[in-house]
Amino acid sequence: MTAAPPTRTGAAAPVEEGTVTVTVDQDRCCGAGQCVRNAPEVFDQRDEDGVVVLLDARPPAELRSAVEDAVAACPAGAIRLAED
Numbered sequence: 001m002t003a004a005p006p007t008r009t010g011a012a013a014p015v016e017e018g019t020v021t022v023t024v025d026q027d028r029c030c031g032a033g034q035c036v037r038n039a040p041e042v043f044d045q046r047d048e049d050g051v052v053v054l055l056d057a058r059p060p061a062e063l064r065s066a067v068e069d070a071v072a073a074c075p076a077g078a079i080r081l082a083e084d
């Protein structure tokens with residue numbers, strides 16, 4: 001009996017590790033809500049006008065992918081990430 005060769009699983013694209021600092025520009029935000037949809041732990045929207053509210057400027061590393069998705073989905077370019 002031979003052992004199975006090691007296999008690699010998961011997506012081909014590398015997943016970034018580590019944490020980032022998140023900033024939002026409320027003046028640019030158009031209230032589309034894509035950020036909240038992608039990362040509700042990090043973003044919320046004001047009840048009165050839907051403008052983004054940053055809940056966690058230093059989200060844990062496990063939320064990085066979701067935050068990056070939020071950046072990509074934001075139609076206003078209102079979210080910025082800075083490497084820690």
Ligand code: SF4
Binds near residue numbers: 032050
């Ligand atoms: S996705 Fe962008 S435009 Fe939409 S609420 Fe979030 S920050 Fe604002």
